[in-house]
Amino acid sequence: MSSARLHDRIGRKTVPRFFLLRPFGRRNMNDIAVKSEYTPEDLLTMPDGYRYELVDGTLVERHRGWLAGVIGTELLFRICNFNHQHKLGWVNQGGDGSYQPFPGKRLVRKPDVSFVRFGRFPGERPPSGHALLAPDLAVEVVSPNDLYEEVDRKIEEYVRAGVRLIWVISPQTHTVRVYRLNGSSTSLREDGELDGEDVLPGFRCPVGELFPAEPDDGDSPAA
Incomplete structure (x- = not known):
């Protein structure tokens, strides 16, 4: 066949x-x-x-669903714009940015958004297959069908692989959990601000702007 x-x-x-x-x-x-x-x-x-x-x-x-996809795309757009201005590295998304952080193991991760600083890829060229390294930034947008145990496992793997900054976004609670390589973590609400820290120095994004605004009654289309 x-x-x-x-x-x-x-x-x-x-x-x-x-x-x-x-x-x-x-x-x-x-x-x-x-x-x-x-x-x-x-x-x-x-x-x-x-x-x-x-x-x-x-x-x-990997099934994000519409809401998670919209949130991930919004953040991707902002990071791409920032990176275009400052030229710090490579930005990728979901199915296109695959990582094999532990060569030899049957493990491939695809963060919803990821970033790798210039100077880390051999020959300064992105690979045609899986990247045999860990990204500097990994973003996961939690979907309703994601298991908490699986999300926790991803975070543990990212830290063990050397990911310097991890953002886990929850559309349900409108919060972002930030994890760092040094073991510290922070929880941000809608009035908080994402900070690229030493991975994307100068990058800022208000957390509340990642989530679609609830439409006013007057914005609803007429029946």
């Missing part, structure tokens, strides 16, 4: 939207090849690999 036909058959499968997915093939082993574990290289060759992270060889779907 050609790879195109195989992908077409997989594409028609309905996969339950759990945060932690079973490996492909376990639901119907007669239709697609079974793999008990995947590798970072597998993720690069999968037609829809951008949708997944890899945790201990298991595919994990």
Whole structure:
């Protein structure tokens, strides 16, 4: 069977939207090849690999949802504008910015927004595959279907890998939790301000501006 036909058959499968997915093939082993574990290289060759992270060889779907996507895009836009002016490094998002911070392990993370300072990529060129390093900044926007245990694990991995600044944004509570490599953390509410610290020196963003404003009754379209 050609790879195109195989992908077409997989594409028609309905996969339950759990945060932690079973490996492909376990639901119907007669239709697609079974793999008990995947590798970072597998993720690069999968037609829809951008949708997944890899945790201990298991595919994990990244599904942010609309609200989390809007918030992540707003922050991405602000960081990109700041970086365009100051030229500090490389900015990436979600499925396009994949990191394998522990080479040799079957672990690939894709922060919703990430930043790597100039001088860290070999030859000062971004890789064509996974970055074999940890970003300087990792941003996670928590979605309703994210498990708290999984978010905590990501934070622990980021710190262990050497991520200098981590922002975990909660659309539900309109708060941001800031984690630093030195072990300190801070909780910011809507009246607080994100600070790029020594990772993005000079960057500021009011927390409240990340969240879409509730429409006034007069702003609602007429029925």
